[in-house]
Amino acid sequence: MTDRSALDTLLGYGIHPSVQRIAIMDYLLTHRTHPTVDEVYVALNKEIPTLSKTTVYNTLRLFAEHGAALMLTIDEKKICFDGVVKPHAHFMCRRCGRLKDVELPEGAGTLQLDGADFMVEETHVYYKGLCRSCQEQPQA
Amino acid sequence: MTDRSALDTLLGYGIHPSVQRIAIMDYLLTHRTHPTVDEVYVALNKEIPTLSKTTVYNTLRLFAEHGAALMLTIDEKKICFDGVVKPHAHFMCRRCGRLKDVELPEGAGTLQLDGADFMVEETHVYYKGLCRSCQEQPQA
DNA sequence: GTGCTTGCAAATCGTTTGCAATAGC
DNA sequence: GCTATTGCAAACGATTTGCAAGCAC
Numbered sequence: 001m002t003d004r005s006a007l008d009t010l011l012g013y014g015i016h017p018s019v020q021r022i023a024i025m026d027y028l029l030t031h032r033t034h035p036t037v038d039e040v041y042v043a044l045n046k047e048i049p050t051l052s053k054t055t056v057y058n059t060l061r062l063f064a065e066h067g068a069a070l071m072l073t074i075d076e077k078k079i080c081f082d083g084v085v086k087p088h089a090h091f092m093c094r095r096c097g098r099l100k101d102v103e104l105p106e107g108a109g110t111l112q113l114d115g116a117d118f119m120v121e122e123t124h125v126y127y128k129g130l131c132r133s134c135q136e137q138p139q140a
Numbered sequence: 141m142t143d144r145s146a147l148d149t150l151l152g153y154g155i156h157p158s159v160q161r162i163a164i165m166d167y168l169l170t171h172r173t174h175p176t177v178d179e180v181y182v183a184l185n186k187e188i189p190t191l192s193k194t195t196v197y198n199t200l201r202l203f204a205e206h207g208a209a210l211m212l213t214i215d216e217k218k219i220c221f222d223g224v225v226k227p228h229a230h231f232m233c234r235r236c237g238r239l240k241d242v243e244l245p246e247g248a249g250t251l252q253l254d255g256a257d258f259m260v261e262e263t264h265v266y267y268k269g270l271c272r273s274c275q276e277q278p279q280a
Numbered sequence: 281g282t283g284c285t286t287g288c289a290a291a292t293c294g295t296t297t298g299c300a301a302t303a304g305c
Numbered sequence: 306g307c308t309a310t311t312g313c314a315a316a317c318g319a320t321t322t323g324c325a326a327g328c329a330c
Contacts, residue, residue: 052312129261192287
């Protein structure tokens, strides 16, 4: 069922499926943790021992190019990926580093710019600050 | 006058001034090109031949931590810096790579999140797509 | 003199590249 | 058999770290 869904997703975006691609897409769809390349690699290496990190890099980039995944650059330290491509914003806590999905305020995902000087294909809204639990903890 | 302004800016953010810090802040304030560390380094090396790239790294990070500059992560390939800290959005052309400032739609810079689960300190709005001139050029 | 700032050199680490092996139609 | 995909190993390059020298009050 999740396999099915991952496969369908790939096909829906015109991406030729393979064992590795299906596994990676499935991971994205079932783990909404905004994983990094390394996290995907480490997790999938258990079930696909021959998996190469190069393949994870290539595949996630392929997904992003086809619009099947989002490449998040909210954290300058690392690039994260999101299998949920429906417009939404992201919040990152500057202390614990956790990423959370945030609903976009009405219409913010489709903001149009003045005078059609640009053709916007992607919009990213990033919030940074302190999450609830880090606010409550004593300052480090 | 520009020196004055850079110095004042540093003081205003509680940053202890130095020749290097003033020069880097002045560069940010007079070149609104969203430069990378390397661009700042190369440009200032002419007037301050002993300048180290490490110092540029340290200084720009210091500025960002004090809110005296913005660290832009719109381009996953490189980090850019912006001396204009007044809330505004950024657009990057996926073909020519140029960054442009964009006015934020009303109130978008101060969006408040549901239920105060987060304490937002910074908001980044990034648009990606094609700029006017790249739209008009024939596909590569 | 003490503490902060600078800058060199080396280390680190995420990412890309080249290319040979493999899988799928 | 041909083409696309995978994966290893090496290369690359941006950023960080350690530490010694320099500067300022």
